[in-house]
Amino acid sequence: MLEELRITGLGVIDDATLPLDAGLTVITGETGAGKTMVVAGLGLLFGGRADAGRVRADPGRAVIEGRLRCSGRVAKAVAARIGDAGAEPDEDGAVLLSRSVSAEGRSRAHVGGRSVPVGVLSDIGGRVLAVHGQSDQMRLLQPLEQLATLDRYAGPEHEKLLDTYREVFASWRRCDEELTERRAHARERNQQVDLLRLGLDEIAAVDPQPGEDVELRSLAQRLEHTEGLRSAVAAAQQALAGDMDDPSAGADASTLLGVARHSLESQLDVDESLGDLAGRVESAARLVADVSSELTTYLASLDADPAKLAEVHERRAALRALTRKYAEDVDGVLAWAQDAQRQLTELDSSDETLAALEAERDRLAADVVELAGRLGESRREASERFGVAVSAELAGLAMPHAQVVAHVAARPVVAGAPTASVGGEPGGVGPDGADEVELRLIPHPGAPALPVQRGASGGELSRVMLAVEVVFAGAGGPPTLVFDEVDAGVGGEAAVEIGRRLAKLARRHQVLVVTHLPQVAAFADRHLVVQKGSTGSVTTSGVRVVEDSDRARELARMLAGLPDSSLGVAHAEELLAMARSARTRKR
Numbered sequence: 001m002l003e004e005l006r007i008t009g010l011g012v013i014d015d016a017t018l019p020l021d022a023g024l025t026v027i028t029g030e031t032g033a034g035k036t037m038v039v040a041g042l043g044l045l046f047g048g049r050a051d052a053g054r055v056r057a058d059p060g061r062a063v064i065e066g067r068l069r070c071s072g073r074v075a076k077a078v079a080a081r082i083g084d085a086g087a088e089p090d091e092d093g094a095v096l097l098s099r100s101v102s103a104e105g106r107s108r109a110h111v112g113g114r115s116v117p118v119g120v121l122s123d124i125g126g127r128v129l130a131v132h133g134q135s136d137q138m139r140l141l142q143p144l145e146q147l148a149t150l151d152r153y154a155g156p157e158h159e160k161l162l163d164t165y166r167e168v169f170a171s172w173r174r175c176d177e178e179l180t181e182r183r184a185h186a187r188e189r190n191q192q193v194d195l196l197r198l199g200l201d202e203i204a205a206v207d208p209q210p211g212e213d214v215e216l217r218s219l220a221q222r223l224e225h226t227e228g229l230r231s232a233v234a235a236a237q238q239a240l241a242g243d244m245d246d247p248s249a250g251a252d253a254s255t256l257l258g259v260a261r262h263s264l265e266s267q268l269d270v271d272e273s274l275g276d277l278a279g280r281v282e283s284a285a286r287l288v289a290d291v292s293s294e295l296t297t298y299l300a301s302l303d304a305d306p307a308k309l310a311e312v313h314e315r316r317a318a319l320r321a322l323t324r325k326y327a328e329d330v331d332g333v334l335a336w337a338q339d340a341q342r343q344l345t346e347l348d349s350s351d352e353t354l355a356a357l358e359a360e361r362d363r364l365a366a367d368v369v370e371l372a373g374r375l376g377e378s379r380r381e382a383s384e385r386f387g388v389a390v391s392a393e394l395a396g397l398a399m400p401h402a403q404v405v406a407h408v409a410a411r412p413v414v415a416g417a418p419t420a421s422v423g424g425e426p427g428g429v430g431p432d433g434a435d436e437v438e439l440r441l442i443p444h445p446g447a448p449a450l451p452v453q454r455g456a457s458g459g460e461l462s463r464v465m466l467a468v469e470v471v472f473a474g475a476g477g478p479p480t481l482v483f484d485e486v487d488a489g490v491g492g493e494a495a496v497e498i499g500r501r502l503a504k505l506a507r508r509h510q511v512l513v514v515t516h517l518p519q520v521a522a523f524a525d526r527h528l529v530v531q532k533g534s535t536g537s538v539t540t541s542g543v544r545v546v547e548d549s550d551r552a553r554e555l556a557r558m559l560a561g562l563p564d565s566s567l568g569v570a571h572a573e574e575l576l577a578m579a580r581s582a583r584t585r586k587r
Helices: 035-045 072-084 118-128 134-140 143-154 156-184 186-206 212-224 226-241 253-265 274-301 306-325 330-347 351-395 458-474 492-505 548-560 566-586
Strands: 002-010 013-019 024-029 061-068 095-102 107-111 114-116 129-133 403-410 419-422 425-428 435-442 480-484 510-514 526-535 538-545
Touching: 002 035, 013 035, 013 526, 024 035, 024 492, 035 061, 035 095, 035 129, 035 480, 035 510, 072 118, 095 118, 107 118, 114 118, 118 129, 134 143, 143 156, 143 351, 143 403, 143 435, 143 458, 156 351, 186 306, 186 330, 212 226, 212 306, 212 330, 226 253, 226 274, 253 274, 306 330, 351 403, 351 435, 351 458, 403 425, 403 458, 435 458, 458 492, 492 510, 492 566, 526 548, 548 566
Parallel strands: 013 538, 024 510, 024 526, 129 480, 480 510
Antiparallel strands: 002 013, 002 061, 061 095, 095 107, 107 114, 403 435, 419 425, 526 538
C-alpha cells in the first residue's frame, strides 16, 4: 500500500503531503482546491502520461514522490521488477518512488534513488494500483470494453482459453490471406518463378565454389609468369643453400651461418655467454634450411603448361559471366542462389501447394470455430455469475429490485469468415471470438432489459458502474484502489450505501476516494482535506488531516456550505455516528 504521497509544483498544488494508511481514506475540499491534482499526481507517479501544462511556472518542475510497501505475491513481483531495473527496496522493505516533469515536458523517474525508465513505474503501478473514475465509467459503456470486462471477470482459465483462441485465429488469418494472395497473383508469381529457376539452372551448370574466383586469379598469375617466378626462386634458393654442382659459385647463407656458429663455439671456454648467441645462429641455420627445402618444392611445382593456362582462363570466363548477372563475386553469386531458392519456396503456386494451403486453412478454421464455441460457453457461464454479483451490489446501493444482465449474443456473420454457434445462433468469428456482450439493466421486476446507458438515469448509471467496479475489486486485483468522484449524480440514501460499500471494500484493500458527498466521507478511516489559499494572483493548495470536531466541521461544509453552523455540525456528527455504528456492525 501507499504510506505517503508528496506533490510539489503540480497544478494548484504548491507543496502538499498526503499521509496515507490502510482502510478507507477520503479526500475532500472545495471545488478548484486541487482534489483532481491528487489523482493526477498518482497517475504520474505510476507512469502516466506527463502533461507539461500542469507544471507550475514557479519552480518550473513538478515532483511526485511516494513511499510504497507491499506484501505477499505483490511484494515479490514488485521486488523482481525493480531488481531488473537495478534498484532495491529500503532496509525496512519500503520502496521510494519519484517522478518529475519539467515545464518543457522532460520527465524523469526514480526507484529507490536510482534513475529508471518511466515504464518501470508503469509496471509497478499495474501491480499495486487501480484508478476508477468517471472516464472509466464512460469507457465501460463501449461494447468492446464490456466484452473485455466480462473476459477479465471470467477468470484465469478463461483468459488462457482466449489467448489460445487469438493465436489460432491469427494463424488462420495469415493462412487465408496467403492463399488468397497466391491465387490472385498466380501469373506474376509463375513468371518470377521461371526467372529464378533460369538463374539457378545457369549457376548450377557452372557449379561455382566458394572463393573460386580468387583462387583462379592467383593461379592464372603464376601460370602467366612461370619463367620469372622460376628465376627468382632459383636465385633465392642458391643464395640460401648454394649450388651443389658448382662449389666455386661462392659462399651461401647456410655455409656462412655454419662458419659463424663454429667461430662462436671456439671461444666458449673464454666466455660462456657466447653459447646463447651460437645457439641462436644454429636456429637461424635450421630456418634457412627449411626455407631452402620449401623453395625446392615450389620450383618443382611450377608448371608452364599452356593447356592448363587455357583451362584456367576458360573457367574464369564462365565465372565472370555469372558475376556480371548476379553479384560482384562468386560468393555473392552463391548467396543470390540461396536467396532465390528461398523465394521459390515462398512463390510456389503449384496446385499441390495451393491444395496444401487450403487444407491448412480449413483445419485452422475448424479449430477457430471449436475454440470460439468454448469461449462462448465460458462467457455465458461467467455472465450469469457476473450479473448475480453486480445485482447483489446494487441491492446494497439503494436499488434493491434492479438487476444487471451481461447479455452474450452472436456477432454478425462476416462474409468469407468461419461461423460459430453462439447460444444456438450462428456468429461470425473475430479476433476475440464469435460473441458480443452488452450490459443491460432491469430497473424493477417486469421492466424490459435495456442497455445501461439507455435504461439508467444519471444517478443509477453511477451506481451500476460503481457496483461493477466493486465486483471487480472484490475478486482480487491490486491492493490499492482509487475512486475519483464515481459517486457523481448520487445523493441521499444511495450516497450512504455507497459509503458502506467502499468501507466494506476497504477491509481487504487500501481505498482512496475523492468525493464531494458527506455521506461517503463519514465512513472514512482517515479524512484528508485539500485546502486552497491565495496570495495575490497565485493560488496554492495544501493537504491536512481532519479529526474530531474539525472533521464534523468539514462534513458540515460539505452538507450545507456552513462549517460553523451548529445545526450543520450536529447533522455531521449524526452522520459520523451512523457510519461508526455501521462499520462496527459489519466487522
